[in-house]
Amino acid sequence: MAMNPVETVQLSHWESIPEPGVVAHALDALESGCVLRLPLAFPLEEGEQVVLSDALLDGSRKNISYDPATGRLKGCVDDPALAGRLRAVMARYARLSASLLDNLLPAYRGQLEAGRTSYRPAEIAGRPVRSWRRDDTRLHVDAFPATPVNGRRLLRVFHNLNPEGVRRWCVGEPFPELARRFFGQILPPARWQARLLALLGLTRSLRSPYDHYMLQLHDRMKADLDYQYSAGRLALAFAPGETWVVFSDQASHAVLGGQFMLEQTFYLPVEQMVYPERSPLRVLEKLAGRPLV
Ligand SMILES: [Fe+2]
Structure with missing residues (x-):
């Protein structure tokens, strides 16, 4: 079924139980690589407005990450009162994101593994970057x-916490097209290289051929300026208090501007998808002519 790159789903709150039609549509859209847009506000509570400041960053990184398993914050300044507020906000965001997906995507119930929660308080536009x-x-x-x-799969729940400004994104061509475009430029992975990277501690586990192809795809896309200028793209602006969900390993995207964004990552095994043939893994395996994990 042909989809728009962005599909909107109306939910009244984070723990709403959507109609079966909404559930089927949301799943089909997400597994097609669409951005699912939800006008779903995440209100800050009394005293939490202090988190709306980029002074929370300790300067070591562009994001503050929160590990729901340990309660640890990384990248936040050493200020117990401020860190306490932020930890409460991020813990609540992690919990509500999980509830949202639990109800919106019952096909994945019990199969999603929560990763880190991330907060990006710095303005994106005009920020110097260390490399392409x-x-x-x-x-x-x-x-x-x-x-x-x-x-x-990488399934991510984003929220624009900025009460005043939009978060500007754009989305590019569908995954099968970009995979076909760049696949021929990618050298097959070498097994000794994956072993060496793991041995040196540069990867947390052995880099699979799938991870090799995905990293190469990520790099080839970013390095190709002709592609960056000429690829079809759709500009999106997420309003204050808007939420969006996307398989970010599949939907080509760029972040152009905005400040104060929350994000929760979830991992999903490909076999748990309803349409696994649409996954980057299956698309790349078809191109490679062999299994990649
Ligand atoms: Fe990204």
């Missing part, structure tokens, strides 16, 4: 060098 590889204002699919996913 880290430049998320270029179209890309998400793939991370140090944390192999072995084919698992």
Whole structure:
């Protein structure tokens, strides 16, 4: 079924139980690589407005991450009162994101593994970046060098916490098209290389051939300026208090501007998808002519 790159779902609150029609539509849209847009506010509570400041960053990184399992914050300034407020906000966001997906995507119930919660309080536009590889204002699919996913999907829940400004994104061409476009440029992975990276502690586990192809895709897209300028793209602006959900390993996207964004990552095994043939893993395996995990 042909979909728009962005589909809107109306839910009154984070713990709403949607109609079966809404559930089927949301699942089909997400597994097609669409951005699911939800006008779903995440209100701050009394005293929590202090988190709306980029002074929370300790300068070591662009994001503050929260580990729901340990309650640890990384990247936050050493101020117990401020950190306490932020921890409460991020813990609540992690919990409500899980409830949202539990009700909206019952097909994945019990199969989603929660990853880190992330808060990005700094303005994106005009921020200097250390290299083109880290430049998320270029179209890309998400793939991370140090944390192999072995084919698992990256499902992310984003929220624009900024009470005043939009978060500007754009989305690019469908995954099968970009995979076909760049696949021929990618050298097959070498097994000794994956072993060496793991041995040196540069990856947390052995980098699978799938992770190799995804990282290469991420890099080829960002490095190709002709592609960046000429690829079809759709500009999106997420309003204050808007939420969006996307398989960010599949939907080509770029972040152009905005401040104060919350994000919760979930991992999903490909076999738990309703349409696994649409996953980046299956698309790439078809192109490679062999299993990649
Ligand atoms: Fe990204």
